Amino acid sequence: MKILQVIPSLSPYLGGPTRVALQLSKSLQVIGADVEILTTDDGTNQRLEVPLNQPIRFKGLKTTFLPRTVQAKEFLYTHALSKWHRNHLKQFHLIHTHYLFSHLPTWTARAARHSNIPYLMRPLGQLTPWALSQSAQRKKLYRYLIENRNLEQAAMIHCTSPGEVSDIKALNIQTPKLLLPLGVELPSLNxxxxxxxxxxxxxxxxxxxxxxxxxxxxxxxxxxxxxxxxxxxxxxxxxxxxxxxxxxxxxxxxxxxxxxxxxxxxxxxxxxxxxxxxxxxxxxxxxxxxxxxxxxxxxxxxxxxxxxxxxxxxxxxxxxxxxxxxxxxxxxxxxxxxxxxxxxxxxxxxxxxxxxxxxxxxxxxxxxFSWPVIAKELLDVYTNIHQTHTKKLINL
The missing domain is CATH 3.40.50.2000 (Glycogen Phosphorylase B;)
Incomplete structure (x- = not known):
């Protein structure tokens, strides 16, 4: 089972989202999962100096960086995405997107729907009342045009807290919710x-x-x-x-x-x-x-x-x-x-x-917040989704 993690940016200046995407993928890799990351070369106020449009080893993980074409806040449009989807998306058995209202995860979830590939979505807090109140009209239109269908047809929505589950239920989104927190590394104390x-x-x-x-x-x-x-x-x-x-x-x-x-x-x-x-x-x-x-x-x-x-x-x-x-x-x-x-x-x-x-x-x-425990539970979820999807295809 090949798993694709999709996140708009791995800029270290973004803090938590970057650390989580990398550590989550590493923890899955440690227990035997075949994991790759798809992202852009966005470095917040600059671009990351990495090879583009090809898989490389980044922080010990197989990662493909696509060139950021337009930076419109978090949207991060990349013109190369459609070509990448045509050439590579069907290699993967399951996709896990991170973040909403951004070109890379949104259009990858859409492409997964059209290609009949199961996918999970992690909203990263973008469905809280406060977040939805920011640029409210733009987000309302975005949801109406594409993001709601992505959410409704996802295999699961990955929520990292009970509050996030409640926020999504309040929006009347019926998709199954996976409540699984994030992890941290335990440093030696002094x-x-x-x-x-x-x-x-x-x-x-x-x-x-x-x-x-x-x-x-x-x-x-x-x-x-x-x-x-x-x-x-x-x-x-x-x-x-x-x-x-x-x-x-x-x-x-x-x-x-x-x-x-x-x-x-x-x-x-x-x-x-x-x-x-x-x-x-x-x-x-x-x-x-x-x-x-x-x-x-x-x-x-x-x-x-x-x-x-x-x-x-x-x-x-x-x-x-x-x-x-x-x-x-x-x-x-x-x-x-x-x-x-x-x-x-x-x-x-x-x-x-x-x-x-x-x-x-x-x-x-x-x-x-133990990464090994979280990774094991997440891989079990991935496996169940993949097996269920495979059985459906056989019965068609």
């Missing part, structure tokens, strides 16, 4: 050393470290965190906020300017994009991970903080929240600034609570 390294690298005073680590985008509500820091500062509770990530240059500049206006430049450090060992250090060296996002279908950065034994403070809109609550691995607080200030202030004054919830965080990550 939090005291990581803390010292952070203090030294960023020249911080020895005060608690709060961390925001994600793509810099208005929906993540970094401004809200900056307001929280200003209020904590007025209460004479000194903390360090690390803002790790990158985004549109104009938005990055806006955040820098807002920090200056609030008068907290000495308490806030913008690290820029980080990855690898540096990201592991910043996750383990921080006391709390914060994400007050308007909407997250899962929140892979939250799961990575849990794996680093760092408790989290998130909004209910981050749909990993039910697991956080079940394992008591952090705090789920509505975006009310008074409640956030109170929770953070009281928590930082009780290190024993931070330690207990950090231990719960690690247990949650190792129990629920």
């Amino acid at each position: 939090r005291p050393i990581a803390k010292r390294q952070l203090l030294q690298k960023y020249k911080l005073d020895n005060q608690p470290i709060l961390l925001f680590l994600s793509r810099l985008h208005p929906k993540k509500r970094v401004e809200f965190l900056l307001d929280v820091v200003q209020h904590l500062n007025k209460q004479a509770l000194k903390i360090n906020l690390l803002v790790a990530g990158s985004g549109e240059p104009s938005y990055e500049q806006h955040l820098q300017e807002y920090t200056n206006v609030l008068g907290i430049s000495d308490r806030v450090t913008f690290t820029g994009f980080i990855d690898g060992a540096e990201k592991n250090t910043i996750l383990q060296g921080s006391d709390l991970f914060l994400l007050p996002s308007y909407s997250e279908n899962f929140g892979i950065a939250v799961a990575e903080a849990l794996a680093a034994a760092t408790p989290v403070v998130i909004t209910p809109n981050v749909q990993i929240a039910p697991w956080i609550a079940e394992y008591n691995a952090g705090w789920i607080i509505p975006t009310d600034i008074t409640q956030w200030i109170k929770t953070i202030s009281e928590t930082l004054q009780h290190p024993e609570i931070l330690l207990q919830r950090g231990q719960s965080s690690r247990k949650l990550a190792s129990t629920v």
Whole structure:
């Protein structure tokens, strides 16, 4: 059984979606699945320097990069896709698309329908009320013309949280839903050393470290965190906020300017994009991970903080929240600034609570968000879909 994973971009600057697509494919490959990736050379603000229109080994995975022809936000049109479909699509027994409202996954799902190839769709949070309210008319038309039929005729819709299942049911989409979370790698823990390294690298005073680590985008509500820091500062509770990530240059500049206006430049450090060992250090060296996002279908950065034994403070809109609550691995607080200030202030004054919830965080990550377990379950799903489809073809 040959499996094709389809995602618009593998740019490292996109953070979670890229890491998930690669790690999911690697985990499937480890247990014997024949997996390939189809994507574009989109590198967010530039293009990835990779060979095009041919399969190559990328991060240990067989991957084909098609040239991005037009970049219209996430749509990422590629003129080469139709030719690739004609020459290669029927080689695959099953297709798993990642993301909606984008040329590569949308038109590949459509081509799979026309070629009678079973496919799964992972919406990546694009069917939440908040996401659908952005460019609402364009998305409504897009769904009417093509995406609804893709969703309705998919073998399954891959949801990564109970909240995502509810969002899709609310749209009256009857397609079977697969509830399967995403995974994270478990790093070796040495939090005291990581803390010292952070203090030294960023020249911080020895005060608690709060961390925001994600793509810099208005929906993540970094401004809200900056307001929280200003209020904590007025209460004479000194903390360090690390803002790790990158985004549109104009938005990055806006955040820098807002920090200056609030008068907290000495308490806030913008690290820029980080990855690898540096990201592991910043996750383990921080006391709390914060994400007050308007909407997250899962929140892979939250799961990575849990794996680093760092408790989290998130909004209910981050749909990993039910697991956080079940394992008591952090705090789920509505975006009310008074409640956030109170929770953070009281928590930082009780290190024993931070330690207990950090231990719960690690247990949650190792129990629920284990890539080997997730890959095994997903491969079983793939196999069942393929076998059912094959029997239908035989009975025609």
